[in-house]
Amino acid sequence: MRVVTLAVPTRRAYVNRSIAVSTLERVEEAVADATAAIDLQPSSDILAAAYVSRSVDLILLDRVEEAVADVTAAIDLQPDDIDILAQAYVNRSIALSALERTDEAVADLRMVLDLLPPTHELNRQALALLV
Numbered sequence: 001m002r003v004v005t006l007a008v009p010t011r012r013a014y015v016n017r018s019i020a021v022s023t024l025e026r027v028e029e030a031v032a033d034a035t036a037a038i039d040l041q042p043s044s045d046i047l048a049a050a051y052v053s054r055s056v057d058l059i060l061l062d063r064v065e066e067a068v069a070d071v072t073a074a075i076d077l078q079p080d081d082i083d084i085l086a087q088a089y090v091n092r093s094i095a096l097s098a099l100e101r102t103d104e105a106v107a108d109l110r111m112v113l114d115l116l117p118p119t120h121e122l123n124r125q126a127l128a129l130l131v
Contacts (some may be wrong), residue, residue, distance in 0.1 A: 011040045011050070018053045027057040048079035048088065055091045059098070066097040086112045086122045093129060106130065 014037035022030035034054030038047060051074035058067035071092040079085050093108035112126035 002096075002129040011037045011043075011046045011092045013045060014040070015050050015053055016097055022053070022057050023083070027060050030054070031061070044077040045079045045081045045084060048081070048084045051077075052084055052088050052091060055088075055095065059091070059095055064095045064098045068092060070102070071095065083122065084114055086115050086120075089115070090122055090129070094127075097129075099117040 014033045018030045018033035018037065018121070021027075021033065031054055034057070036049045037050035038054070051070040055067040055070040055074075056063070058070060071088040074088040075085065089108040089111045093105040093112075095101075096105035096108065108125040109130050112122055116123040
């Protein structure tokens with residue numbers, strides 16, 4: 001499968017392509033696109049989304065400390081999009097768990113439960129990870 005070449009590279013386009021190539025398991029390309037989006041200094045929501053997207057691929061590449069740094073940066077931006085913020089907490093909890101920092105991972109999952117309504121998919125993910 002071929003992924004679109006960006007005629008006019010924009011922050012959102014880089015984030016979207018990063019997500020697309022990640023689903024194709026082309027994680028190095030996904031990291032590069034998310035990095036390009038970050039380098040363009042986008043708005044806080046787009047920047048947070050780029051950090052969250054790149055964190056997934058960094059975890060897959062076993063670059064877990066970098067993933068923690070990315071999602072922490074996303075959280076520090078306090079994006080207006082609550083879904084991005086919640087996903088950042090979920091991703092950081094996964095990375096922290098991989099680093100055997102269980103108490104911190106559980107605290108992040110509890111943040112997700114506080115941020116979102118009980119019926120939200122990320123809330124269900126957080127509950128599943130807590131069990």
